[in-house]
Amino acid sequence: DGGITQSPKYLFRKEGQNVTLSCEQNLNHDAMYWYRQDPGQGLRLIYYSQIVNDFQKGDIAEGYSVSREKKESFPLTVTSAQKNPTAFYLCASSMTVGTEAFFGQGTRLTVV
Amino acid sequence: AQSVTQPDIHITVSEGASLELRCNYSYGATPYLFWYVQSPGQGLQLLLKYFSGDTLVQGIKGFEAEFKRSQSSFNLRKPSVHWSDAAEYFCAVGVRGMNTGFQKLVFGTGTRLLVSP
Numbered sequence: 001d002g003g004i005t006q007s008p009k010y011l012f013r014k015e016g017q018n019v020t021l022s023c024e025q026n027l028n029h030d031a032m033y034w035y036r037q038d039p040g041q042g043l044r045l046i047y048y049s050q051i052v053n054d055f056q057k058g059d060i061a062e063g064y065s066v067s068r069e070k071k072e073s074f075p076l077t078v079t080s081a082q083k084n085p086t087a088f089y090l091c092a093s094s095m096t097v098g099t100e101a102f103f104g105q106g107t108r109l110t111v112v
Numbered sequence: 113a114q115s116v117t118q119p120d121i122h123i124t125v126s127e128g129a130s131l132e133l134r135c136n137y138s139y140g141a142t143p144y145l146f147w148y149v150q151s152p153g154q155g156l157q158l159l160l161k162y163f164s165g166d167t168l169v170q171g172i173k174g175f176e177a178e179f180k181r182s183q184s185s186f187n188l189r190k191p192s193v194h195w196s197d198a199a200e201y202f203c204a205v206g207v208r209g210m211n212t213g214f215q216k217l218v219f220g221t222g223t224r225l226l227v228s229p
Contacts, residue, residue: 004155033216040121042202042221043156058216090155092217100146101217103155 002027006091006104013078013085013111021076021107023091030096032074036060037088037106046089049074050096078109085111114139114207118220125193126228133188133223135203144206145186146217147177149199156202162186173197198227 004025013019025032031050035043045058049068063082068074074093078085088108094101117136125131137143144163148156160171167179177188186203201224204217 006155035219040221043217043219045216045218048216092156100158100161102158103148105155106153108153 004091004093004102004104006089006107009105009107011107011109013109015111016080018077018079019085019109021078021089021091021109023074023076023104025072025074025091025093025102027093027102028071029093029102030071031094031101032068033092033094033101034058034064034066034074034076035090035092037090043090046076085109114205114218116203116205116218116220118201118203118223120223121221122224122226124226124228127195128192131188131190131193131197131225133201133203133225135186135188135220136184137186137203137205138184139205139207141208143186144208145177145179146204146206147171147175147186147188148202148204149173150202150222151199159188159201193225193227195227195229198225200224 007022033048034046037043044060046064047066049055052071055066055068065077090106091104092101115138146161147159150156159175160169162169162179170176175190179186200222202222203220
């Protein structure tokens with residue numbers, strides 16, 4: 001089945017530790033995205049990538065980093081510089097302009 | 113800047129009654145518009161989309177939406193709500209890049225639909 005796989009579904013980390021969230025897609029999509037979701041704030045764009053080895057900051061990139069070494073993979077690292085990392089993180093992918101984005105099932109990160 | 117407004121944070125509808133969820137957008141060009149649905153703890157599922165053409169678009173699960181350019185709106189409707197429709201609904205506008213045609217989504221803050229017996 002084609003789709004987007006995020007892992008793990010739940011993640012717990014201690015404050016001050018970096019953590020990497022996985023996102024893999026087998027839809028052959030060029031574009032991939034990371035969104036953060038907080039209650040009452042909708043989804044906010046963290047980073048996006050249009051093609052392999054290229055990515056751009058979204059609206060709330062501070063404290064996050066990404067890589068796009070392969071077309072199907074777009075991991076997100078939440079660094080210790082992110083002041084409030086506890087949130088629900090959603091990965092998505094799409095073809096280029098004119099098509100919709102498909103979402104993974106999300107990773108809930110809790111930092112204690 | 114592009115933005116999407118969903119003025120209703122919560123809406124409660126009786127099962128079998130009709131539903132309308134409001135969405136207003138701000139975008140300088142012709143918009144690509146989407147409605148997504150999210151069940152608790154899950155990802156987002158696309159309900160329907162508008163790119164061009166007929167301003168009344170049909171989606172999955174019996175949903176439809178109407179694009180009204182003059183009102184900058186893209187309201188979601190369903191004639192008869194089922195208990196399984198209880199979820200959070202997000203409206204989004206697709207933003208195109210200046211030269212590359214790249215599209216990203218800007219989301220509204222969502223409307224939580226509650227369905228009463």
